[in-house]
Amino acid sequence: MAAELLRDRLTCSICLGLYQDPVTLPCGHNFCAACIRSSRRCCEKACPECRAPFPDGAEPCRNVALSGVLEVLQLAVREPGPEPRAAARCPRHGRPLELFCRTEGRCVCGECTVHECRLHERALLEAERREREAQLRAKLEVTQQQATQAHTQLQELQQQKSQIQNSACNLASVVSGKFSCLLQALELRRISAQRDIEAAQTQALAPALDEEQRLRGHLEALAQYGQRVQGLLEQVDDQTFLQDLQQLSEPPGPFGPLTPLQWDEDKQLGNLKELLSLLSGLLLEEGAPATVPARAPDLVPLKAPDPEAQVPSMVCPLRKKLWQNYRNLTFDPDSANRHFSLSCQDQRVTHCRRSQGPARLGSFELWQVQCTQSFRVGHHYWEVRTSDHSVTLGVAYSELTRQKLGTNTDNIGRESCSWGLCIQADSVLARHNGDSWRLPRVSARLLGIDLDLACGCLAFYSLEPQVQLLHTFHALFTRPLYPVFWLLEGRTLTLCHQPGAKLPPAPQEAASALH
Known part of the structure; x- marks a missing residue:
């Protein structure tokens, strides 16, 4: 009994085994040398037990006295390695936990079933775990399907965004290219048209940004739930598995259909058609007409690939x-x-x-x-x-x-x-x-x-x-x-x-x- 109590005092709180090459921190707590080095690499520089900060540049000191006590203990009990983990026991009766009380949602022993849980619904730990694992795997499969669907919806949303951006860019390019052929007095009208298209593009893409943010948040929630479920499935101890399972929240629901993005090129060009009806063929068509209106004799159509032929007659010779x-x-x-x-x-x-x-x-x-x-x-x-x-x-x-x-x-x-x-x-x-x-x-x-x-x-x-x-x-x-x-x-x-x-x-x- 005394050896067991001594062993508890000589257990590392990080690896839960007997100290191996024990060292002491400035706060007075002891750990295995390898454990504290690993803890300092992956966590903040503080004591894992009392969270006291560990000064920069300071190194843990080897505890010589504690090392000697460990050697004496190992010789006394003749057990060179850490003893195996004992089976979990009921905190009320001290008997092994063999059953799971579904009514109260906890692990119980045989004596619990005679007194507290006599009329409750019970099952063996292994059977209960297998049933809960099957339910959990079914939920995980549903969340994975939802994640796949959300990825597909995200790709569709990004494709729609790209199409709108390309369309808006092409519209702006057409308007800019066509207006460059007009008289200098029409320059302000071209700038106004481009700003309207950019404003419409921003308005059309505003819902897409919200939908994209929601989709990414949904994907993050699904991923976090999958990680928690995966961690539960990898849990070896039945009691810990079932207790942690009680605290697991339900998976996120389906995201739902995307809101279609609205974009109408004709609507963006409607004002131009009204304001520039005499020049609509030059402004709104992909190819320039063979002839120009009689009221705009100085405008040359943009047809020939030669840069000289693309220059309006009013552009100065230097720019040509x-x-x-x-x-x-x-x-x-x-x-x-x-x-x-x-x-x-x-x-x-x-x-x-x-x-x-x-x-x-x-x-x-x-x-x-x-x-x-x-x-x-x-x-x-x-x-x-x-x-x-x-x-x-x-x-x-x-x-x-x-x-x-x-x-x-x-x-x-x-x-x-x-x-x-x-x-x-x-x-x-x-x-x-x-x-x-x-x-x-x-x-x-x-x-x-x-x-x-x-x-x-x-x-x-x-x-x-x-x-x-x-x-x-x-x-x-x-x-x-x-x-x-x-x-x-x-x-x-x-x-x-x-x-x-x-x-x-x-x-x-x-x-x-x-x-």
């Missing part, structure tokens, strides 16, 4: 010449800062207040994003539409630093490997290698960038209300250049696309052009 080297670019999602949201087939980027997900490998820690395409040789031109000031456009080599250094949220033009134009509220700054040149304030909603690698020229243009050269950099570009952008929170940049524009040369073509 720049369009000969037009490139349709896209943003690189892997380079985007985690607060950037890409849309319209990676042609539009928006700086959001909330993070859009974890940072990707190789993404900018700065508020920047670069294009997928790069240029090594040749002559290239592209245009960018901005929502407001506080944006930077430029080009950079691939070694442009992506980590944030100091308090700056951008580094375009601050290093020798990048050149940039920063659009501010009161002025424009041209920057390279830490140097800057202040330029007069201009309308910077539509900007053009012309890169002539053969001549070593990088020119920035303001295109509204008329074409105006802002600044030209002259340099010897020795490595591939990537278009790169910085934008303040709440700002949006859109890479303008031209039908029939040439693609940037492939890497092997660029390499062959060097020889």
Whole structure:
């Protein structure tokens, strides 16, 4: 009896076995050396019994006296290993627990059935467990089916979202492309139409965000329930299994059908048809008519793939010449800062207040994003539409630093490997290698960038209300250049696309052009 009491005092509270190489914490509690090391690796640095904090840098001390007591105990009882776990006994009568009282929902002994549970419904522990396991497995199967259905619904919802986003992007692109052929007086109408489409897109996608959040919450609840059930099924001790089972809540119910998303393209274009009825063929049809209305003689239809033929007659000759080297670019999602949201087939980027997900490998820690395409040789031109000031456009080599250094949220033009134009509220700054040149304030909603690698020229243009050269950099570009952008929170940049524009040369073509 004394040996059993002594053994209880010499039991580790982590592994529930006799101390192995016992150590003492500063609070005075003892544990196996291996157990406390494992506990400190996976849990907070505190005593598992009294939760007293464990100072940084301190190491548990080996308890020499306790180690000697353990050796004496092992020699006295002649049991080198921990004794086997004893069968659970009734706390009232001290007899083995062999039955389960369904009426009271607890494990009982034979004597309990004579006194307290004589008229209750009883069953053997093993039989009760088998029956409860069968019920639990049936519930688990139902929850797994619900999870499969929820995954399918989530995919359908994401597909609907993608279709609406593509449709909205195509509508915005069509409206933008068609309105570019109109007179300068119609420019404000085009901007208004694009904003209406974006507002309608936001309104149409609002239910989808709620449904997606609910679906993810439903999936998380199903997963948590599955984990709890799996843990119960892996429980070896019958008593613990049945007691824990009493505390298990019911599984989540079915999610139910999704609310269909509403999107009507004709409704979005209804106001345009009324306001621009004379030009509806040019604005709303995919292909331009062979002839134009007599009341709009200066508008040239967009049919030919040649960039020269796509230019309205009222566009200045300089912009017509720049369009000969037009490139349709896209943003690189892997380079985007985690607060950037890409849309319209990676042609539009928006700086959001909330993070859009974890940072990707190789993404900018700065508020920047670069294009997928790069240029090594040749002559290239592209245009960018901005929502407001506080944006930077430029080009950079691939070694442009992506980590944030100091308090700056951008580094375009601050290093020798990048050149940039920063659009501010009161002025424009041209920057390279830490140097800057202040330029007069201009309308910077539509900007053009012309890169002539053969001549070593990088020119920035303001295109509204008329074409105006802002600044030209002259340099010897020795490595591939990537278009790169910085934008303040709440700002949006859109890479303008031209039908029939040439693609940037492939890497092997660029390499062959060097020889």
